[in-house]
Amino acid sequence: MEPLTEHRLVNGPVVYGFLRLVRVPAARQKALVASLAEYCRSHELQLSGVFTDRDASGGPDSAAFTGLLDVLALPDVYGVVVPAASHLGPKAIAAERVRQIETASARLLQVRQTRTSRASTPPRDPARRGRGSARLLDAET
Numbered sequence: 611m612e613p614l615t616e617h618r619l620v621n622g623p624v625v626y627g628f629l630r631l632v633r634v635p636a637a638r639q640k641a642l643v644a645s646l647a648e649y650c651r652s653h654e655l656q657l658s659g660v661f662t663d664r665d666a667s668g669g670p671d672s673a674a675f676t677g678l679l680d681v682l683a684l685p686d687v688y689g690v691v692v693p694a695a696s697h698l699g700p701k702a703i704a705a706e707r708v709r710q711i712e713t714a715s716a717r718l719l720q721v722r723q724t725r726t727s728r729a730s731t732p733p734r735d736p737a738r739r740g741r742g743s744a745r746l747l748d749a750e751t
Contacts, residue, residue: 623688625650625719626681627660628674630697642693649691649721657691663699670699670706682714689717 627646631639643660650657659681663674681687690711698704711718 622650622654622656624658624686625655625689625691626658626678626687627691628663628678628697629660629693630663630699632664632666645693645721646691649719653719655688655691655719658687670703670710675707675710679710679714682711682716687716689719691719691721694720694722 627643629639629642629646631642639662646660647657649655661674661678663672665672665674678690682690692698695704698707708718
């Protein structure tokens with residue numbers, strides 16, 4: 611008898627992480643990468659790499675973000691995962707980066723949603739425990 615699909619190793623959709631880390635300790639970077647990995651594991655996504663932007667003065671076309679856009683052009687890439695929207699940069703830069711990610715036909719996944727987007731989601735049914743995404747980061751990132 612064949613094993614059930616849930617018992618076979620199956621590759622999930624391919625995603626790439628993006629972090630904006632300016633003057634951040636190594637321990638914090640390690641924790642953020644771990645949170646991306648855990649989010650991907652729990653949502654059955656394949657985290658294929660993490661791009662890290664360390665340039666505080668850079669615009670929307672930093673080397674790390676350009677590299678991210680390059681891999682988004684590869685076939686079978688599903689999207690980008692970030693700890694929070696703030697990792698895309700200040701509002702004006704973030705808006706342009708979101709536009710570029712959408713233009714690449716990729717999805718933008720956030721481990722931690724903003725307060726405004728949380729308010730627009732319907733309340734969770736306590737009987738459906740474990741079906742929503744878990745908030746992995748408590749501190750502001």
